[in-house]
Amino acid sequence: MSAATLAAETARRLREAASLNATLAWSEEALEAEAALAESVPAGPLSGQAVAIKDNIVTTVLPTTCGSRILEGYRSPYDATAVRRIRAAGGIIAAKTNLDEFAMGSSTENSAYGRVRHPLDPERVPGGSSGGSAALVAAGVVRSALGSETGGSVRQPAAFCGITGIKPSYGRVSRFGLVAFGSSLDCISTFGVTVEAAATLLAAVSGHDPLDATSRAVAPLELPAHRDDLAGLVIGIPEEYFPEDLDAGVRAGCDRVIARITELGATVRRVSLPNTRYAVPAYYIVNPAEAAANLARYDGVRYGVRRIGPEGDVRALYRATRGEGFGPEVRRRILVGTFALSAGYADQYYGQAQAARQRIIADFAAVFASGVDLIFSPTTPTPAFRAGEKTADPVQMYLADIFTAPACLAGIPAMSIPVGRSEGLPIGGQLTAPDMGEASMIAAARVLEAAIDPAAEVR
């Protein structure tokens, strides 16, 4: 397919998927410009592919709003490194996708531009915060998309939507051009209709970037060789990820995978990650603390929306701009983060959270050092929930990250693949690997993908 045909075809699909409210910006002109650009670069791994971009990754052609009023209409003067790498690999940028405002949320209900619908059930959420990208991939509009993870914002919507989502090791993909949220946690991550699609996009955007001091000084990810089975691997099953109140469908789906893992020649070993219970509390201290600082720049002085405020002085400018520009969840996190670092409380909150984070890192290190190659668990405690179900209770919403936040805190790679359905809703199974262990994780995921029917009911 020529790039021009691809652009036209993508436009048609985007129009058809409009009811999902999954996009924040796209245009036929932009797609044509992308196509022209794609014709001018040598064929690459993404040639013939349109890639959707979460709207917290900056682009010059389309605006970048982060799903926030405060950046309404904002257009970046530069492209994110990941965007440049997609184009260099032959891909075209399809659209900017809807998200929870500044990636804060687990349902894509926190966008200032309306919630995203689950492609299989419009009354349900697609997960979040990268819900727009997940919905577009699940609806077949694009084969792959960029999202970003801070606490699970790709794996969780991938699980909800029945697609693959890969979060790489921290520093594997440059953060240059990713709107900072929780900087020590943020990872550009990928969705794919298949493991291969998500992995191909990840490989294309990976690799060292001198513009990001936390980018790892390693060569781009190389996709692993095909393997027929899981022979020789030790797969750890962490007891803490199978609590008593785990959704029955999720449990059944994961049990089916564990049985299949043994059949495929791997050794299944029960393991413990005892500090898992500290992950969500620690995450919801570290992340707001960093977010409060990262979001301080949206002050109405230099760019974005400006509200003068009734008093007309600079404090009124800040109050009005930030008070009106940010939605409730963003304001909540800024307040929590400011409190967690304030004089007299920093040791108690931020300090303790960092200590808990070290324990979580040590938990994973101990399991992998004991000879476990990969860890398998559910991605989420439940399948996709209904819109509005958790919006009144932030803590319930935060607990949606319970199985995904630990890998973010530890900076290690993890991915979700569809492992079946429960009452028609997709279930996600999660593989977690040691630092920089993406290749063996992807190789194992391909084997499981081939061996498991993701459309089959598990109960």
Next chain:
Amino acid sequence: MRWETVVGLEVHVQLATRTKMFCGCPATYGEAPNTVVCPVCLGLTGALPVLNAEAIRLGTVGALALGCTVHPVSVFARKNYFYPDLPKGYQISQFDKPLATGGAFEVVSPERGPITVSITRLHLEEDAGKSLHDRIPGHTAVDLNRAGTPLAEIVSGPDLRSPAEARAYLVTLRQLLVYAGVSECSMEKGSLRVDANLSVRRPGEPLGVKTEVKNMNSFANVERALEAERARQIGLLESGERVTQVTLTFNAATGEVKPLRSKEDAHDYRYFPDPDLPPLVLESAWITSTRAALPELPAARRNRYATAMGLPDYDVGVLTAEPAVAAYFEATVAAGVEPKTAANWVMGEVLSGWNDTGVFAVSPERLAQVVAMVESGTVSLQAAKRIYGELVTADADPAALATRLGLVQVRDEDALAGWVDEVVSAHPDEVARFRAGEAKLIGFFVGQVMKRSGGKADPKAIQPILKERLAP
């Protein structure tokens, strides 16, 4: 002495890097507002800081020059506060793990003689932009050209005991940093800024409540501001009031200090390690080699001028005050001029020009040629100074210049004898008095011959001829 003054200074110097601290923008001064900026130093969304290695090197050089211990691991932290000229809403600085701590150097106090002033810490940070309150009436304008330029903050211990001592400390600190090539240290351009902490106490008592004074644009004004603040605090205490912890601003026009904000308004900066920047790790071998590569510092140079060159203390002080002047002096010596002669020239003609223009108009090699013409008797010292003055305007060959200006001394015996004879016959009375024993009149005759020769006669060559003609 009823009150003892205690002063500690926080000095910010701009590191002399070519580019800013976390981006590739030039670290220049005086450009049109908001023209030397990029996504990183504008704090645009998605942009990330990358550390400038030269800023680290200069910070390390500065720390070593001040006798500090440079730490193998230091951490950049975010200092959070809102201000329109602070693009990210936080400043990248260092907090609990600074680059260097524990330095000290000697300062000559005008009251106490040589004292040792301790350096508590030296840390690195980025500068903010500038808020311009006079550019657009009724509005504040923001210029972000300066945002992101690298600074070292140098904090002294509470070791200074008077405003004059604080000034002496600043002069010495500045000299050290300029010598080490760390910073231009120009208060005028804002590349050196001073915040001063002052308290007073009865001798022997614990430290009193301190206040901070800001907005001083010269070393002299630091001294004036501290004098004003000392007087204010003593006045309060002597009238039975208490000193409260405030930040004050100095008004150079009135010489007064005025409270800016009290401690109750103080910011909670909520420092935490900047997750965008991994801890700064410096190899001990690199620190060692950086120390070994330090240029000669002022104390060592003063010592060398006094002992190896035998220069008097006054000359040593003048010549070493500015490294550029010392370098010129040394180049002049290297070009063959005897040190004391070179010192006289540099402190005289050379410095008066440099003080006015900031440039050395005549090269040390040219100056050496001029001095050599004096030494050989080709021109008089007076003529040499005139030649130097001509060279300031336009470079030329000094010998050719001397000829063109008719400044070459006449040593031809016939010519000299002719002028002597004219003088002798024109002044019969003085000749008679000389012959009668009034020996000091020889000076009068030399002067007359010089006058008659239009200054060209070599005074040393005149004397034997005069004595012969005047012999009774």
